[in-house]
Amino acid sequence: MPFITVDMYEGRTIEQKRQLVKDLTEATMKLGVPASAVQILIRDVPKHNWANAGKLASEG
Amino acid sequence: MPFITVDMYEGRTIEQKRQLVKDLTEATMKLGVPASAVQILIRDVPKHNWANAGKLASEG
Amino acid sequence: MPFITVDMYEGRTIEQKRQLVKDLTEATMKLGVPASAVQILIRDVPKHNWANAGKLASEG
Amino acid sequence: MPFITVDMYEGRTIEQKRQLVKDLTEATMKLGVPASAVQILIRDVPKHNWANAGKLASEG
């Protein structure tokens, strides 16, 4: 703990994910926890699986 | 908020998902929230990743 | 399956939840699944545990 | 209920998943619940979507 999940649109590169988990971990360490305690799970979401206001994100 | 996730068997069409998020959003708006506040995340689940009573759904 | 979770602000009444799960279940049944297959988990979220645009919802 | 999710590295075989859901269900039944009440959802996670200590698991 802390355990973090990130649901975001698919298509990010490994380099982007590498940077993201580094930055999220550093932000979380300000709580006073060691880096080793921070775990992050990324979920790649297709736009047709995400909706706001009753419309799929893939529908524009 | 509200934030809704739907884990369901993979294989539904875009049209089915389009209808589902529309209907779920309308049902949720009865709480008194605007459509724009309702977010929905669908997760497509293979039958071999779901189990009930100790058996994978893919096992019949 | 389908398995649905709803994270929403705490404070809704039992009557509101009763109506919500009824409506969400009926919306989901249009996929062709029986009512008995639809399961819903509600999570009551305090406003100080939800953030958008970098600010807690409790901060106004 | 109980409803169990298992996020684990992708690559396990159907046979491993079959055994896992059987064992997890039996462990959970010790709570006094019938097998039919225990539901399990497995999520296969690529190593580049999991991080500990600020580094992706795929980075060694």
Add this chain to the structure above:
Amino acid sequence: MPFITVDMYEGRTIEQKRQLVKDLTEATMKLGVPASAVQILIRDVPKHNWANAGKLASEG
């Protein structure tokens, strides 16, 4: 990893949870992972926050 969540009705004792996480961990280790890799998060769910077939579990 593996990372396991258990949503179950509130009311279980610490002793029941202690036994449950021990048993779930041992079941998961059969995948060939060490005990230290297995993490479990329990969520206590009020019966009025769980529904099946369109009815809250608290409604009998």
Add this chain to the structure above:
Amino acid sequence: MPFITVDMYEGRTIEQKRQLVKDLTEATMKLGVPASAVQILIRDVPKHNWANAGKLASEG
């Protein structure tokens, strides 16, 4: 999207949560998304609901 959840031990102050969501949002914006797209849900977890290596965190 992105949608972020943080499961962490209960007991953090509002001020700590305020800082955390600010920092996590800024870290996520490096992906090229606007602040308004970033949503965060914090879940406060009692130590007796978290286990590693088969033991509850509350057991020391």
